[in-house]
Amino acid sequence: MVTLKDYGQYETAWCPGCGNFSILEAVKKALVASTLEPHQVLFVSGIGQAAKAPHYLNANVFNGLHGRSLPVATGAKLTNPGLVVIVESGDGCNYGEGGNHFLAAIRRNIDVTMLVHNNQIYGLTKGQASPTTAEDFVTKAQPEGVLSAPFNPIAVAVAMQAGFVARGFSGMVDHLAELIQQGIAHQGFALIDILQPCVSFNKVNTFSWYKERCYPLPTEYDPTDWGAAMKQAVEWGAKIPLGVIYRNERPPFGKLVGRGPLVGKETDRGVIGKIMGGFR
């Protein structure tokens, strides 16, 4: 039986008090609750403080380029559908540099779970605005305040009818772990946007800022109701809903492609001979 111990305990490069610690704990809990062993899981990450998370547990890891986790995860999942593939990176990586891949992954409904550490700021490059930073937020790079409107990943994902759309908060570890577990179990693309404080560079959206606003959706909330989900998706400010905001049962991409595992697949020379014959 797999336990938390199997996923290990490592020293990190994060600031003390960072929301990443709780997210890492929730991820491990979700993997154990899913009875997955480390070798059954592949983490794909990009660049940023969040993207280092897969180095701090035991699993297969491909830590690639900034913004490009989703295409790598897509290729890996199509090659070995038996792998549980989890993308883990920050808001800048996934929604900024990788924005086009985010839209394409939703459209494909690739069976990948995407964990976005969303602290509304760039941490590793020391405090520039991210796509989710609020308007008027002042940084060294935006000394007159952010002029662009923030990206709402939940609203975009729900509008595009992504397979599974959820929001968690690093301050509610067990709730978050349960969301991640559900996201992994979901057959298709699963987005879990995870609110977290950045203790070094975001002095506005602090732990207590989130704590005061975040509330779990009531049990009677129906995430299969798209219209209701669109309403929840744009709720932000005084109150921020947490939980599964939207889900559907659209078949995952790999199932539609219908090739099964590419890894281990023999090359049929007879078929090649037939193809060559077609050039006569």
Next chain:
Amino acid sequence: MDADKKRFMNILIGGEAGQGLVTVGQILAKGLVRSGYSICVTQDYQSRIRGGHNTFAIRVGVEAVNAPQESVDLLIALTAETVGLHRDQVSAHGLIVIDAALDIKGDGTLTVPFSQMAADQYTNIAALGVCSALLGLDEGVVAQTVVDFFGKAHPDVIEENRRVLNESHRWAVGEGVAFEKLSPLTRPPQRVMMNGNEAIALGAVTAGLKFCAFYPMTPATSIALNLAGWAHEMGLVVEQAEDEIAAINMALGAAFAGAPSMVATSGGGFALMIEGVSLAAMTETPVVIVVAQRSAPATGLPTRTEQADLEFVLHAGHGEFPRAIFAPGSIEQCFELTQKALHIADRYQGPVFILTDQFLADSYRAVVPFDLDGITPVQPWSTEGLKFAIPYRRFALTDSGVSPRLLPGLTQNLVVADSDEHTEDGHITEDLGVRQKMVQKRFTKGEGIRREVIPPELKGPERPDLLLVTWGSSKGAVEEAAEQLRSEGKQAAALHFSQVWPLVPEHFVDHLHGAKEVAAVEGNATGQLARLIRRETGFHIERLVLRYDGLPMTPEFILRALNP
């Protein structure tokens, strides 16, 4: 040999996009191949779907034809514009075939009453019938080619095509036109018709390709389209990505998980992939990258040819790492080198390139069907003979630099790869001693790649008066130019590089020093291979024959440049 019959001929079909000239060209080319002739097709088209002016040239021969020809023996003009544009190229005994309705007459012109033979949409087939009669082709062979080509069309459509072909063929025979036919073949060889992109796709699946991601870009697109057409029966995944950055990253994800993978693009798309090239090198992930060159910079001439991306591909990717770059010069080399590229990528775990171009991509040729016996596909999942320590370290240091490669999820061992500099077990490190060892490890793999380099091929005398050095698709034109010079009594030879990196000087410096004069022949404006040779050997090739007008290298172009 029948003195009245031609052993080589150049047929040029010209017209607007949408007139079906590619259809006629393909059927005629295949009819010629089925009749046992060699061909070399040059397709010249504009970046549009309708209108404009396009040509489909078939140089046909009794012996091997490996290069285009500029002069035209038979001009099939589907529009008046074709005559205006190409009349000057028609040879002394050449013939222009033109629609009687266009009212263009004169010596060397055969006006055909197409409207009496066929409805407008079948004019191209009527032209085909006339053409096949003039060439002396067996009508049955051409008719069967038409039927095969339109195989999935409605039976009435096929029947009408046949009827038009028959009538036009009969008409042309009845006219008794004075035009030298092709020399007939007593024992026609059995060959297939294939272009460069088809051969690359076929070579890839033969070598075990399982995954291809692409974003459409001329002239590379048809590589992925061929693979997509075979994907179901071959069990491949061919995915149109959201952009080229996604394409190469998908291929890397697929390769990491164990699928032999490839991407195909042209210069602009490759520019977007470049960070992924560096990632492939750092994570030691095998991937084959086909760059089908076209005229650049930027969008350039999107449908024309060029060989100007050698230095680009050689230096693409930040940082330093080993790579191999193949540059096929024939259809056979497209097939063989793509296989080799997949094997080298697998063996040395990194990026490997194939540099082709629009000319070769679209150039149909007659090839002997490839022998599939004894070809071993890449199987990265095979652990036969693989020795590794526990705990498994993906980047374990070894004498060869090559680490035993396991795939994620197939064993209990964990596979960790990182774009950061990493330890042997794949985790981020800032240990500068480890950094040095990892750089050395990657370059040790480069020594293995170097040991497997294909030497350039010399055709002609060992110590010539003139050595023509070339690479990639210019092969046929350069070899023919050298042959022509030899037939005129000049000691000329051709040296063709089908692998342009790494360069191994001991493979070719003797050839360079042994020649009285050396000239580089390249489809670019600066002589990129010549410069690379100088960098690697110190040998300065001073004479350059360069073409950068968007058209392929031809023997005539080279000879004109050498004897102005």
